[in-house]
Amino acid sequence: MSGTDTIVAADVVVTSPGRNFVTLKITTAEGLVGWGDATLNGRELAVASYLRDHVAPLLVGRDPARIEDTWQYLYRGAYWRRGPVTMTSVGAVDLALWDIKGKATGQPVYQLLGGAVRDRILAYTHASGWDVPRLLDAVDARREHGFLAVRAQSGVPGLGTVYGVSEAAAGHERPDRHGTGPDEEIWDTDAYLRHAPEMLAAVREHAGPGLKLLHDTHHRLTPGEAARLGRALEPVNLFWLEDVTPAENQEVLRHVRRHTTVPLAIGEVFNTVWECQTLITEQLIDFVRTCVTHAGGISHLRRIAALAEIWQVRLGPHGPSDISPVALGASLHVGLSTPNFAIQEYMGYEPVVHEVFRHAWSYEDGHLHPGDEPGLGIEVDEALAARFPYEPGYLPVARRRDGSVTDW
Numbered sequence: 001m002s003g004t005d006t007i008v009a010a011d012v013v014v015t016s017p018g019r020n021f022v023t024l025k026i027t028t029a030e031g032l033v034g035w036g037d038a039t040l041n042g043r044e045l046a047v048a049s050y051l052r053d054h055v056a057p058l059l060v061g062r063d064p065a066r067i068e069d070t071w072q073y074l075y076r077g078a079y080w081r082r083g084p085v086t087m088t089s090v091g092a093v094d095l096a097l098w099d100i101k102g103k104a105t106g107q108p109v110y111q112l113l114g115g116a117v118r119d120r121i122l123a124y125t126h127a128s129g130w131d132v133p134r135l136l137d138a139v140d141a142r143r144e145h146g147f148l149a150v151r152a153q154s155g156v157p158g159l160g161t162v163y164g165v166s167e168a169a170a171g172h173e174r175p176d177r178h179g180t181g182p183d184e185e186i187w188d189t190d191a192y193l194r195h196a197p198e199m200l201a202a203v204r205e206h207a208g209p210g211l212k213l214l215h216d217t218h219h220r221l222t223p224g225e226a227a228r229l230g231r232a233l234e235p236v237n238l239f240w241l242e243d244v245t246p247a248e249n250q251e252v253l254r255h256v257r258r259h260t261t262v263p264l265a266i267g268e269v270f271n272t273v274w275e276c277q278t279l280i281t282e283q284l285i286d287f288v289r290t291c292v293t294h295a296g297g298i299s300h301l302r303r304i305a306a307l308a309e310i311w312q313v314r315l316g317p318h319g320p321s322d323i324s325p326v327a328l329g330a331s332l333h334v335g336l337s338t339p340n341f342a343i344q345e346y347m348g349y350e351p352v353v354h355e356v357f358r359h360a361w362s363y364e365d366g367h368l369h370p371g372d373e374p375g376l377g378i379e380v381d382e383a384l385a386a387r388f389p390y391e392p393g394y395l396p397v398a399r400r401r402d403g404s405v406t407d408w
């Protein structure tokens with residue numbers, strides 16, 4: 001790219017190979033194509049419209065090499081800033097432009113980010129079971145596949161379906177696809193708090209001390225409940241306890257931090273460094289979970305990483321099957337080149353997803369690598385993608401036993 005290239009088209013590909021994905025395709029006059037993930041699970045069409053109707057017309061004619069200028073232009077120029085729809089859209093443009101810059105220079109993006117600081121990236125995956133025996137079987141299966149780090153989630157006695165428990169093949173992340181609206185689930189915190197310590201202790205007992213064991217509370221506790229759970233789980237030696245309490249008010253984590261040393265991870269629903277700022281600068285968390293899809297792309301994730309590094313907070317980006325292989329690849333380019341990147345979530349994908357999104361990144365022996373293809377190393381098979389039309393899907397809604405809505 002001579003610095004005289006220009007963007008000639010920005011198109012949005014919505015496809016649903018097993019689940020909905022939204023991908024931005026930017027094309028330049030010199031024939032370069034860049035891809036950016038724009039998937040916001042359960043609200044996909046909002047981002048597709050933000051990109052198609054409001055961003056794409058502004059991109060045509062711009063210099064694709066000016067990644068940071070385009071980020072500032074889209075972030076500040078919209079006036080209405082932050083939030084998941086806006087930042088997923090900005091992130092998609094950012095990923096696509098980094099992809100183009102890599103292709104123009106013949107370099108994998110991690111080389112443009114300063115080169116590798118590690119040889120490979122530790123991965124963690126999900127194991128779940130409706131009861132503890134089936135959870136232990138799932139943990140064993142993931143370890144047999146080479147994973148050194150596993151997130152364990154189980155059903156809760158007395159409850160029906162709860163977050164994080166699915167016995168579908170690896171790579172199954174809700175929503176369930178139907179046009180009628182969210183499933184509703186009953187949640188009972190007391191039953192969960194009675195069950196979680198013994199469930200996780202059973203996993204630790206079964207797996208031994210070497211397994212990096214993670215658990216996701218998924219925003220469902222109050223700070224006081226989170227403090228009690230954290231203290232109860234200290235003997236289990238978790239790698240991290242995730243989203244212990246809703247963190248829109250970041251200051252409530254001060255209470256949790258005062259009462260427990262369990263490592264805390266928060267950030268997957270955050271979209272900019274400003275939502276994580278207090279958590280990081282007051283060291284209220286050990287890991288920040290923001291991801292390239294929903295937090296403004298590679299350019300902004302690196303800002304979050306830089307702030308986190310000053311406070312010795314490490315990155316453990318969100319990476320379920322509802323961010324696309326494009327985003328996973330982009331996260332791995334950041335992971336290979338960022339000193340305080342600790343671990344990458346990786347649920348895997350159903351086989352058809354790997355066919356639609358052909359990628360250079362790879363998994364082996366509990367670790368991931370972005371590959372050395374120029375750019376992000378992912379190409380979308382548009383003809384195959386077109387065979388999987390969008391289907392409305394909703395994340396579940398949880399209600400307490402008294403009928404009031406709570407966090408799912």
Ligand code: GCO
Pocket residue numbers: 041173174216218268318319320322345395
């Ligand atoms: C995780 C997340 C997911 C989210 C999902 C929402 O830790 O991977 O909590 O399970 O619920 O990404 O779309």
Ligand code: MG
Pocket residue numbers: 216218242243268
């Ligand atoms: Mg989570």
